[in-house]
Ligand SMILES: Nc1ncnc2c1ncn2[C@@H]1O[C@H](COP(=O)(O)OP(=O)(O)O)[C@@H](O)[C@H]1O
């Protein structure tokens with residue numbers, strides 16, 4: 001049983017996209033998957049509601065007092081699922097902090113702009129603060145290069161910039177139109193465009209995350 005939280009200071013950096021598509025890839029790898037949408041904007045639930053794919057069957061909204069709901073639902077969902085993904089709101093507010101208190105793995109996506117890197121530093125220190133509160137089962141923290149333009153210098157150097165910030169860096173997700181098209185169809189990239197370059201990237205990321213969980 002594993003809990004994976006996707007978090008970050010900035011909105012629009014790909015948290016929801018990564019949570020949903022990783023959930024899709026994990027289902028493909030044979031895991032039983034649950035997804036908790038703890039963002040009051042409920043973008044992941046909205047994405048799931050656009051279609052009839054795997055997300056429509058495994059996304060659950062977290063409402064009310066986010067901190068309590070998140071913790072109890074995460075544990076409840078954990079019983080039925082092999083892996084629980086928690087999508088969190090931007091800003092690392094209470095919901096993200098609570099997710100950090102229950103997660104086995106924290107994924108912090110980051111874009112290539114220097115502003116993204118500044119925000120990541122703050123997200124990391126908040127994640128470390130939550131981590132320090134836990135006496136056992138301290139979560140692993142990993143960076144995920146997100147919405148990367150691989151044909152730009154900034155994009156190409158992102159992984160090495162991130163590596164200098166002291167946490168391991170997972171395989172990057174490029175900025176690709178098919179990722180947004182899949183959302184419009186209510187599907188994961190693997191369902192919408194199997195075999196595409198975008199799908200291959202999410203598969204690589206899922207493989208790396210799966211390896212961490214099996215350690
Ligand atoms: N790899 C990507 N390629 C293209 N568009 C992306 C990618 N990741 C996210 N997006 C788009 O960027 C916007 C913000 O992404 P989202 O996952 O909602 O970020 P967050 O959850 O961090 O606010 C959405 O419109 C989404 O479709």
Ligand SMILES: [Mg+2]
Pocket residue numbers: 012015016017039043087088089
């Ligand atoms: Mg989001």
